[in-house]
Amino acid sequence: MTALVQTLVNGLLYGGILSIAAVGFSLIFGVMSVINLTHGIFVIGGAYGALVAWSVLGIDPLLSIPPLMLVAFALGWACQRLVIQPAVERGNPVAALLVTFGFALIAVNLLTVTFSSSVRSISPSYSFINLRLGDISIDLVRLVAFGCGLALIAILGSFLRFSRWGRVIRATALSELGARLCGVDARAVYAMTFAVASAFAAASGVLIGMMLPFTPADEVTWTVYAFIVVTLGGVGSLGGAMLGGLLLGLVSTLTQTYLGAVYTNMVMFLILLFTLLVRPNGILGSAFKASR
Amino acid sequence: MARRITILLLAVLLIAALTTLPFFLKAFHIRVGLSIFLSAGFAVCWWLLAGFTAYYSFGHTAFVGIGAFAAALALRAVPEAAPALQLAWSLGAGLVVAGGIAAIIAWPILRLRGHYFTIAMLAVALVLGEAVAAFPVFGGSTGLALPNLAPMGVRVEAFFYWIALALLAIVMAVAWVISRSRLGYGLAAIREDEDAAQMLGVPTTRFKVVAFVLSGGLIGLIGAVYALNLGYITSDSVFRGSLSLEMIVNSLVGGMGSILGPVIGAAVMTGVTKLVLADLLEYHLAITGVLIVAVVLVAPDGLVGLWRRRRAQSAGR
Amino acid sequence: MTTTDLLSVQGLAAGYGGALAVRGLDFAVAPGTIAVLVGANGAGKTTTVQVIAGAIRPSGGTIRFDGETVTGLDCPAMVDRGITLVPEGRLIFARMTVEENLLMGALNRRAAANLARNLDRVFALFPRLAQRRGQLGGSMSGGEQQMLAIARGLMAEPRLMILDEPSLGLAPKVVAETFGLIRQLNAEGITILLVEQNVRQSLQLADRAFVIEKGRVVLSGAGPTLLDDPFVKTAFLGL
Ligand SMILES: Nc1ncnc2c1ncn2[C@@H]1O[C@H](COP(=O)(O)OP(=O)(O)OP(=O)(O)O)[C@@H](O)[C@H]1O
Ligand SMILES: [Mg+2]
Numbered sequence: 034m035t036a037l038v039q040t041l042v043n044g045l046l047y048g049g050i051l052s053i054a055a056v057g058f059s060l061i062f063g064v065m066s067v068i069n070l071t072h073g074i075f076v077i078g079g080a081y082g083a084l085v086a087w088s089v090l091g092i093d094p095l096l097s098i099p100p101l102m103l104v105a106f107a108l109g110w111a112c113q114r115l116v117i118q119p120a121v122e123r124g125n126p127v128a129a130l131l132v133t134f135g136f137a138l139i140a141v142n143l144l145t146v147t148f149s150s151s152v153r154s155i156s157p158s159y160s161f162i163n164l165r166l167g168d169i170s171i172d173l174v175r176l177v178a179f180g181c182g183l184a185l186i187a188i189l190g191s192f193l194r195f196s197r198w199g200r201v202i203r204a205t206a207l208s209e210l211g212a213r214l215c216g217v218d219a220r221a222v223y224a225m226t227f228a229v230a231s232a233f234a235a236a237s238g239v240l241i242g243m244m245l246p247f248t249p250a251d252e253v254t255w256t257v258y259a260f261i262v263v264t265l266g267g268v269g270s271l272g273g274a275m276l277g278g279l280l281l282g283l284v285s286t287l288t289q290t291y292l293g294a295v296y297t298n299m300v301m302f303l304i305l306l307f308t309l310l311v312r313p314n315g316i317l318g319s320a321f322k323a324s325r
Numbered sequence: 326m327a328r329r330i331t332i333l334l335l336a337v338l339l340i341a342a343l344t345t346l347p348f349f350l351k352a353f354h355i356r357v358g359l360s361i362f363l364s365a366g367f368a369v370c371w372w373l374l375a376g377f378t379a380y381y382s383f384g385h386t387a388f389v390g391i392g393a394f395a396a397a398l399a400l401r402a403v404p405e406a407a408p409a410l411q412l413a414w415s416l417g418a419g420l421v422v423a424g425g426i427a428a429i430i431a432w433p434i435l436r437l438r439g440h441y442f443t444i445a446m447l448a449v450a451l452v453l454g455e456a457v458a459a460f461p462v463f464g465g466s467t468g469l470a471l472p473n474l475a476p477m478g479v480r481v482e483a484f485f486y487w488i489a490l491a492l493l494a495i496v497m498a499v500a501w502v503i504s505r506s507r508l509g510y511g512l513a514a515i516r517e518d519e520d521a522a523q524m525l526g527v528p529t530t531r532f533k534v535v536a537f538v539l540s541g542g543l544i545g546l547i548g549a550v551y552a553l554n555l556g557y558i559t560s561d562s563v564f565r566g567s568l569s570l571e572m573i574v575n576s577l578v579g580g581m582g583s584i585l586g587p588v589i590g591a592a593v594m595t596g597v598t599k600l601v602l603a604d605l606l607e608y609h610l611a612i613t614g615v616l617i618v619a620v621v622l623v624a625p626d627g628l629v630g631l632w633r634r635r636r637a638q639s640a641g642r
Numbered sequence: 643m644t645t646t647d648l649l650s651v652q653g654l655a656a657g658y659g660g661a662l663a664v665r666g667l668d669f670a671v672a673p674g675t676i677a678v679l680v681g682a683n684g685a686g687k688t689t690t691v692q693v694i695a696g697a698i699r700p701s702g703g704t705i706r707f708d709g710e711t712v713t714g715l716d717c718p719a720m721v722d723r724g725i726t727l728v729p730e731g732r733l734i735f736a737r738m739t740v741e742e743n744l745l746m747g748a749l750n751r752r753a754a755a756n757l758a759r760n761l762d763r764v765f766a767l768f769p770r771l772a773q774r775r776g777q778l779g780g781s782m783s784g785g786e787q788q789m790l791a792i793a794r795g796l797m798a799e800p801r802l803m804i805l806d807e808p809s810l811g812l813a814p815k816v817v818a819e820t821f822g823l824i825r826q827l828n829a830e831g832i833t834i835l836l837v838e839q840n841v842r843q844s845l846q847l848a849d850r851a852f853v854i855e856k857g858r859v860v861l862s863g864a865g866p867t868l869l870d871d872p873f874v875k876t877a878f879l880g881l
Contacts, residue, residue, distance in 0.1 A: 066440075068440060068443075068444075116618055116622070119622050120621050120622060123621070123622075123625045127381055127573070127577065128621045128625060131573070131574065131577055132617070132618050132621050132622070134570065134574075134614075134617065135613075135614040135615070135616070135617030135621070136614060136618060137614070138610045138611065138613055138614030138617070139610070139611045139614035139615060139618075140614075141610060142608060142609075142610035142611035142614070143611060145610075146608070200738070200742055200745060200746065201746070203735070203737070203738060203742075204735045204738060204742075204746050207735040207736060207737055208733045208734075208735060208736075210697060210729065210733055211729065211733030211734065211735060212746065213696075213697055213716075213717040214695055214697060214717055214721075214727050214729055214733070215717075215721070215746045215747055215749055215794070215798070216717055216718045216720075216721035216722065216749045216750050216798065217717070217746075217749065218716070218717075218718050253566065257447075257451070260444060260447075264444060295455075295458065295459040296455075296459055298451070298455045299452055299455035299456055299459055302448050302451040302452040302455060303448075305444075305448040305451075306445060306448035306449060306452060309437060309441055309444060309448065310433050310434075310436075310445070313437055313441045321737065
C-alpha cells in the first residue's frame with residue numbers, strides 16, 4: 034500500500050515536470066501548427082544555463098530562472114524571425130519541421146562542443162533533503178520543482194487569458210486572416226508565441242536540471258516527451274498539457290515500479306500510439322482547431 | 326521515344342560504370358559508395374509513400390529494424406546452409422516480415438492524416454525499438470550477430486556494394502513503374518486532395534495500403550542488407566530516429582518532385598558527410614544542420630527543383 | 643474619378659500564385675455613400691476587397707484612400723487609416739467570448755483610446771451581444787455571428803466599412819435586418835462598400851454599383867438604375 038502511494042506521489046511530481054516541459058511545445062503546435070523540434074534544445078539549454086549560473090556565478094538555480102527566460106525569449110524571437118518564419122511561408126508543411134530539425138542539430142552540436150557530452154547535474158545545498166510524511170518520502174528538490182512548475186503554468190495561463198498579447202495570440206491561432214483583418218501583424222504574433230514558448234521551455238529546463246542529470250543529447254528525449262504529453266492531453270491548451278503530463282508521469286512511474294524500467298518508454302509510446310488511433314486530438318481536443 | 330531510349334541507355338551505362346567502380350577504388354571509397362546506395366534505397370522507399378501521397382512518415386526506421394532483426398533471426402534458423410542460400414533467405418525474411426507488419430498496421434495508421442500520421446509512425450518506431458530492446462529474443466541490449474556471407478575471395482565492402490547497388494536499381498525501377506501506372510495516378514490524386522480523389526472513385530484506402538506495404542517491405546529488404554553489412558545489430562543501431570530523419574532529409578534535399586530527388590539527396594548528403602566533413606568530425610552535426618536549413622530556405626523544391634528552375638529560366642531567356 | 647473620392651481603385655491586379663483573379667479593375671467610392679460590388683461566383687469580389695483591406699498584396703494598380711496612396715500596405719496600416727473589412731465567412735474567433743472578439747476589433751490606437759465608448763455604442767446597437775458578452779463566439783447562431791463580425795468591425799472606428807457577403811446563409815428576415823443596419827451605419831457617417839449576391843436588395847441600397855466579371859468592372863451606375871439594365875436583369879435577376 035505504502036509502495037503504491039509512494040509511486041503515485043513520485044508519478045505526480047514527475048508528471049508536473051513533464052507538464053511544464055511540454056507547454057511551450059503545445060503552444061507552438063497549437064498556434065502555428067509547427068512541430069517544433071528545437072523545443073528540447075531550449076529545455077536542455079535552460080539546464081545548461083542554470084549550470085553555468087550555479088557553478089560559475091554561484092547563483093541558485095531557482096533565481097536564475099527569470100534571467101534565463103529573458104535570454105531564451107530573445108533567442109526564440111530571433112530564431113523564429115530569421116529561419117522558421119521564412120520556412121513557414123514556403124507553404125510546405127515539412128519545411129518548417131525540417132528547419133527546426135536543422136536548427137536543433139546546430140544547437141546540440143554547439144552545446145556538445147561547449148560543455149562536452151558528459152553527464153552533468155546541478156546540486157544546490159538543499160538537493161539532498163528528504164521530507165517524510167508518515168512512510169512516504171519526498172525529495173525536497175522535486176517538490177520545489179513541482180511547485181515552480183505549477184506556478185509557471187499559472188503565469189503562462191494568465192498571460193494567455195488576460196493580457197492583450199495573449200488575446201491576440203489566441204485569436205491568431207483561431208483565425209489568422211480574421212486576426213489580420215483586425216489589424217494584427219501575424220508575423221509579430223508568431224515571433225512572440227515562439228519567444229514565449231522558448232522562455233517557458235528554458236524555465237522547465239532549469240527545474241529538470243535540478244532534479245535529473247543531463248547531457249546535450251537529452252534534448253531529443255524532451256522533444257519526444259513534449260510530443261507525447263501534447264498528443265495525450267490535447268493541443269494548444271494548458272489544461273491539456275497538465276493532464277497529459279500528469280498521466281504520463283503516473284504511467285511511467287507505475288510501469289517502472291511494477292513492470293520494470295526497461296518497459297517504461299515502451300508503455301509510454303504505446304499509449305501515444307493508442308491515443309492517436311482512438312482520439313487523435315488528445316483527451317481534451319485541440320484548443321484552436323475544430324475536432325475532426 | 327528516342328528520348329526514352331537515350332535515358333534507358335544512359336541508365337544501363339551508369340549502372341555498368343558503378344558496377345566496375347570497386348575494382349578501381351580504395352576500401353574506404355567503396356564503403357562510401359555502399360553507404361550512398363543504402364541511404365538512397367531507404368530514401369526512395371520512404372519517398373514511395375511520401376512523394377506519391379504526401380503521407381510523411383517519421384518512423385520508417387521501424388521497417389529497417391524489422392528487416393534487420395528478421396534477417397538476423399532467420400539466419401539463426403539455418404546456420405549450416407550455403408552462404409548464397411542464407412543470403413536469399415535472410416533478404417526474403419526482411420522483405421516479407423517488414424511487408425507483413427506494414428500490412429497489419431497499414432489500415433489503422435493510414436486512417437490518420439497529416440501530422441497525426443507522422444507522429445503515429447514515430448510512435449510505431451519507438452514502440453518497436455523499445456520492445457526489441459526489452460525482450461531477450463532479440464538479444465536485449467547486447468543485440469544479435471550476423472554471419473559474414475561474402476564469398477571467399479570477394480572483399481566484403483565490394484560484395485555489399487554490389488548488392489546495395491542492385492537493390493537501389495530495383496526499388497528505383499519499382500517506383501518508376503508505379504509512377505506510370507494507374508496506382509501512381511491514383512496516389513497522386515490522393516496527394517492533391519484525398520477527399521476529392523475518393524469521390525472520383527479512386528480506391529484511396531486500397532491504394533494507400535499498397536503504397537505503404539511496398540514502402541515498408543522494400544525498406545525491410547534493404548534493412549536486411551544493412552544488418553548483414555553491419556554484422557552486428559542492436560535495437561539502438563537499427564531502430565534509430567536518425568535513420569528516419571535521413572530518409573526525409575535526403576528526399577527533401579534532393580527534391581520531392583521526382584524519383585531522382587531522394588537518390589541525388591542521398592548522394593549529396595552522404596557524400597558530403599563522409600568525404601568533406603570527415604575531417605570536421607566535431608562540427609559534423611552543425612554543418613549538416615546548416616545544410617538542411619539552407620536547402621529548405623534557398624531551394625524548397627530540392628536540388629532537382631533548383632536545377633529545373635535554372636534550366637527553365639535560361640530557356641525562357 | 644474625382645479627388646473627392648474616399649476610396650479609388652485604379653487598374654488593380656491581384657492573384658494567387660500564377661493566375662490573376664483581378665486584372666485591371668477600376669472603381670471609386672465617394673465619402674458618405676454606399677457602393678455595391680456584384681458579380682458571379684469567382685468574379686474576384688473577395689479578392690478585390692481583401693487587397694483593399696491589406697490582406698493580399700496587389701501585383702499592379704493603385705489604391706488611394708482619402709487622398710493618400712495606400713497600395714500594398716498591410717492590414718494594420720489599412721485598419722489604422724480607417725478601412726475595415728468584415729470578411730466573407732465572418733471569421734469570428736470561435737473559442738473566444740463575444741467580449742474578447744469585440745476587444746480584438748479595437749487594436750489600433752484610436753480605437754483603443756475610445757474603447758469604453760465604442761463598446762457602449764456597439765452594445766446599444768446589438769443588445770443581443772450585450773446579453774451574451776460572456777458566451778463563446780462559436781456557440782452563437784449564424785445571424786448572431788454575423789452581428790458579432792459587424793460589431794467587431796465597428797470597434798475599429800472605420801471610416802470605410804467593407805462588408806463581404808454579410809447576408810450569406812441568413813434567413814430572409816435577418817437579411818432585411820442586416821440591410822437596414824447597413825443603411826443605419828451609413829446614415830451615421832460611415833462610408834460603405836458592400837459585396838453582395840443578393841443583387842436586388844443591395845442595388846436598391848446602392849448609391850453606386852459596379853458589376854464585376856472575370857476580375858474587371860464591366861458595368862457601373864446608380865444602384866436603382868442598374869436594376870433596370872438588361873444585362874443585370876438576365877445575369878443576376880433571372881428575368
Ligand atoms: N486562396 C485562393 N487560392 C487560389 N485561388 C483563389 C483563392 N481564393 C480565390 N481564388 C480564385 O480567385 C478567383 C476569384 O475569387 P474570389 O473569391 O475573389 O471570387 P468572388 O467574386 O468573391 O466569388 P464568390 O461570389 O463565390 O465569393 C476565383 O477563380 C477563385 O478560384
Ligand atoms: Mg467572395
